[in-house]
Amino acid sequence: MGNETKNVSVGKPLATGAIFVAPSGAAVPTDAATPLAEIYKCVGYISEDGVTNAVTTDSEPVKAWGGDTVLNTQTSREETFAFKMIETNKTSLEQAYGSGNVTEEPESGSLSIKHNSKEKSVYVYVMEVILTGNRIKRIVVPVGKVIEMGDVVYKDNEPIGYEITVSAAPDSDGNTAYEYIASAK
Structure with missing residues (x-):
């Protein structure tokens, strides 16, 4: 082929x-x-840079007598997903600042956000991408946690954005993410 x-x-x-x-x-x-269950909430618009999926591995060489490298063993692996949310809503702010730090007044839609060093919660993350040929790719991170937040810039010629990096930890099967591709409906 x-x-x-x-x-x-x-x-x-x-x-x-x-x-x-x-x-x-x-x-x-x-x-x-399969459509996502209602419990899944959209974080809103993402910046034009999209999503960056990074996989970092480290290895250590095993040397034989005489100095030849005869084997490389993997010593660590980390997978992350980084993106900038450019919509200011309850869901995006909860990802940036922590779910317990964002409250919304239901009637007025007013938001209150606390900045602190409290530990972030673990979430399931789903990213959906349209592919050529009317196909959809769904990337699923079953055990994801925000480990880094970028600077929030207030400037008159660019959107306010909340850039985060999500660490994908292994699930009970040892997998950090899953990818599925199907025809779009």
């Missing part, structure tokens, strides 16, 4: 939202076709 241009895609978000979160313990999606 030769090269297939139909398999080349760019990372476009779904019009209905691209990144969704649910509290730890929520049912984890196992395909790309």
Whole structure:
């Protein structure tokens, strides 16, 4: 089989939202076709830089007598997902500042946000991407936690954004993320 241009895609978000979160313990999606449960909340618009998925591994060489490297053993692996939320809403602010630090007045929609060093909660993260050929890719992080927050810049020519890095910890099967691809409906 030769090269297939139909398999080349760019990372476009779904019009209905691209990144969704649910509290730890929520049912984890196992395909790309089943609609997400209502417990999953969209964080809103993401900056034009999209999502960066980084996998970092370290290894250590094993040397034989005489100095030859005869084996490399993996000593660590970390997977992260980084993105900047440019919509200011309860869900995006909870990801940036912690779920216990954001309150919303239901009638007025007013928000109050506390800045502190409290530990962030674990969430299930789902990222949905449109692929070429009317296909959808769903990336699922079953055990995700915000480990880093970037600077929030207030400037008259760019949107206010909340840049976060989510660490993907292994689930009970030892997997940090899952990817599913299906035809879009």
